Amino acid sequence: MKPEERRNQLLDCAQMLFFSKGFEDTTMQDILASAGVSKGGFYHHFKSKDELLEGILNRFVEQTQTALRPVLEQEYPTWLDLYHAYFDVLRAQMSDGARARLPLFVMMFQDRNAALQQRMSDAIYIANLEIFAEVLQRGVRSGDLDLPDAEVAAGLALKIGTTHQDWMRKALRSTDLSELVTTGQKIDISLQLQGIAIDRMLGLPDGNTCIRADGFADDITAGIKDLLFDEDGQLK
Amino acid sequence: MKPEERRNQLLDCAQMLFFSKGFEDTTMQDILASAGVSKGGFYHHFKSKDELLEGILNRFVEQTQTALRPVLEQEYPTWLDLYHAYFDVLRAQMSDGARARLPLFVMMFQDRNAALQQRMSDAIYIANLEIFAEVLQRGVRSGDLDLPDAEVAAGLALKIGTTHQDWMRKALRSTDLSELVTTGQKIDISLQLQGIAIDRMLGLPDGNTCIRADGFADDITAGIKDLLFDEDGQLK
DNA sequence: TTTTGCAAACCGACCGCCGGTCTTTAAATA
DNA sequence: TATTTAAAGACCGGCGGTCGGTTTGCAAAA
CATH class of the missing domain: 1.10.10.60 (Homeodomain-like)
Incomplete structure (x- = not known):
């Protein structure tokens, strides 16, 4: 071989x-x-079990970066177009990754995978930070943004964009269907609020930043339901 | 014994x-x-090594909760006063905890402690969420806030309030003094930006939310310097 | 075409050490 | 003295990782 x-x-x-x-x-x-x-x-x-994990993480990082880098290399009429293009790709990435292998994606957020998930988030955070910081930097240069530090703001925005994961984890701890549904709605609300939070933090009008892909929260909720409950709605 | x-x-x-x-x-x-x-x-x-960690985590959670709970039980002229009181306590907690045992506090953010630090953050996050969500809930009831979901907003705000930790971790990876100083400044900027971000996310005027305790970033930076560099400014 | 040389790929018995158990002992309490 | 609680430490299975040896594939030599 x-x-x-x-x-x-x-x-x-x-x-x-x-x-x-x-x-x-x-x-x-x-x-x-x-x-x-x-x-x-x-x-x-x-060399070790840990290097194996490192290798897995790197594949995800590379995947993220090859999807996002091209965004920076195109020409846009205005800076806002670049900004929107960035989030379009990000949203597509998130949605595709989740939908393609939903059960695996959902499992990753189980408590027992906390450490693994953390390393994954960190890796992807760092992979994104460089690129998104450059996006914001250009906004500052073009006068569309006013920020004390583009890199810090980028980091903050990216962290904001991960907060729905907390609700996904909570959803995975549901003990009955109604609890799952309630928490599933919070995933969706969280995604909406994230967009607003980033807009306002950057000083953009509400509605510019959209993280919420259509049906994402529903898909996730469905995936979790399949994982946790059987056909009768009983906890497995 | x-x-x-x-x-x-x-x-x-x-x-x-x-x-x-x-x-x-x-x-x-x-x-x-x-x-x-x-x-x-x-x-x-x-019962196990893990239960030991659980015990350590619980002590921090209890410490946080006993500091914050009384805030909810007092009477305030306006909702904003409650809000400010909450952050006053939070800031004091953060500052005291860091200053009291700075070297230990700083060590916690080393890469090798990622998993530990994550569990700690999670525990404190959950301990805070309940209380801060109640603070926001009261704001919604009093008409001072307009939010789609107080709990989601509270979670988001708390996550925002942890973003300086990323820069602390980065500072701990410094290879020379100037890099440490630069990153140390980012810690401070991050704390300022966090306050603004939370204000705007909640729809409050800038300057209401203050997470940045005076001298906090400098103290941390000094602690990291002691940990990483000797008197000549050389990496240990 | 066949033989040879050799590094890369692979094997699996083995090792040290880890977290955790279990039987035994000592001390405190009643 | 009888009973419970605290502590001791030899011991265990299984983990991640090592190491000396074997096989395989393939290019160069004959």
């Missing part, structure tokens, strides 16, 4: 296991069995 | 070790040696 191929296979297997069982609870044996490779074979390609 | 006493001693020892070495890298042996107790002795008081 070619090195590249083997590496990717190991990353794929580990990713699935980490997301479903959690990083700590996935043993090397699990990964080796799943990939059909021996310990020696594995440690030929990766 | 009395049970309560022993428990607290174990919590104290473990807390110091977890913060300085990280949770994963602190072994039971370390804790037992530091507390001068045997395995059997320890496991008589705690």
Whole structure:
């Protein structure tokens, strides 16, 4: 098997296991069995279990960056068009990623995956920060924005854009259907409020920043329902 | 030794070790040696290493809650006075906690403590959410606020109030003094911007929400400098 | 075309150490 | 003295990781 191929296979297997069982609870044996490779074979390609996680994280970071970088390289009539283009791509990324592998995506937010999810968020945060800071920097230069520090503002905006995850985690802790529905609505409200918060923080008129993709909250809620409840609406 | 006493001693020892070495890298042996107790002795008081961490977290949560709860129980001329009172206490808490044991506080933000720090943040977030949501709820009832959902808004505000931590982490990764100074300034700017962001998100006039305690950023920066650099300004 | 040389890929027994258990002992309390 | 509580420490299974040895693939030599 070619090195590249083997590496990717190991990353794929580990990713699935980490997301479903959690990083700590996935043993090397699990990964080796799943990939059909021996310990020696594995440690030929990766230095440690942690480096494996690092590799998984890097794939996501690269994916995010290759999606977002082109936004910076196009020409736009006004700075606001650049700004909107950035969020269009971001929204598409979020929506696609979630919809494509919903069960896996949902599982990632379980409590047992807290550490893993945190490292993932951090990685993606850093991947985004550079690019979004540049977007804001251009806004400052063009006079469309007035900020004490574009990088700090960018970091703040990105953090704001993650707050719906707290409600997703809460939704995953639901003990009955009505609680899930209530929390699901909060996911949606959170996404709306995030847009408003970023607008106001940057000093833009309400409605410029849109993070809320249509049906996103509903899809997530449905995914969580499938994970937690059976057909009768009983907790699994 | 009395049970309560022993428990607290174990919590104290473990807390110091977890913060300085990280949770994963602190072994039971370390804790037992530091507390001068045997395995059997320890496991008589705690069910597991994780329950020990839980205990440490709970102490912080209780500390936060006992500081903040009284704010809700007082009478105020206007809702805004309650709002200001809340942040006065929050600011005092943050400042005191940091100043009292600066080196330990700073260490907590090292990369190796990411998981620990995350659990701590989560615990304190949840402890605060309930109380701050009630503060906002009262604002909505009194007509001083107009929000789609007080709880979601409270969560968002609390998340905004943690964004300076990202810059603290970045500061801890400084490789030279000038980088540390630059990042230290970002901590301060971040604290200012946080206040503005929360104000605007809630629809209050700028300047109502103040998270930035005088000298906080400078203290932190000094603490990090002591941790990372020797007297000549060289990286340790 | 066949042989040879050799590095890359792979194997799996083995290691040290970790968190946690269990049986035993000592001290306190009644 | 009888009973409960606190503490001790040898011990355990299983974890992540190592290491010496084997196989494989392929280019160069014969």
